[in-house]
Amino acid sequence: MPDPRAILIAAGVGLGVAGYTVLWWHWPVPFGAGAGLLLAGLALTSFAGGGTDESEADAAWRAAAPDLAEEPAGPPPDDDPAGGVRVSAAGAEPGRSRDIPSGD
Numbered sequence: 001m002p003d004p005r006a007i008l009i010a011a012g013v014g015l016g017v018a019g020y021t022v023l024w025w026h027w028p029v030p031f032g033a034g035a036g037l038l039l040a041g042l043a044l045t046s047f048a049g050g051g052t053d054e055s056e057a058d059a060a061w062r063a064a065a066p067d068l069a070e071e072p073a074g075p076p077p078d079d080d081p082a083g084g085v086r087v088s089a090a091g092a093e094p095g096r097s098r099d100i101p102s103g104d
Contacts, residue, residue: 006047014040 018036021027027035 002044002048006044009047010040010044013043 014036016036017039018032020032021035022029022032025032
C-alpha cells in the first residue's frame with residue numbers, strides 16, 4: 001500500500017488535471033477524467049518508485065552474505081607507479097613529484 005501522502009498528492013494531481021481540462025479547455029468530462037486518472041497514476045507510480053535508501057539494502061546484503069562482501073576501495077597507494085621523475089630546485093627530493101613538465 002502506498003504512503004497516504006502519495007495517494008493524497010496523486011488525487012490532487014488527478015483532480016487538478018481533470019478540472020483544468022474540463023473547465024478551461026472545455027473537454028468532454030470522460031476525456032478530462034481519463035487524463036486526470038492517467039496523470040494521477042503516473043504521479044502515484046513516481047512517488048511509489050522513489051525514495052529507497054540504498055544504504056539499508058547494502059547493509060542487509062552484507063549481513064546476509066559476509067563471505068561475498070568486498071572491502072570498500074581506499075585511496076591509491078602513495079608510490080608513483082608511472083615512474084615519474086622526482087625533482088626539486090635543490091635536486092632529487094623524496095615525496096615531491098612533477099608529472100607534467102613546467103617548461104623551466
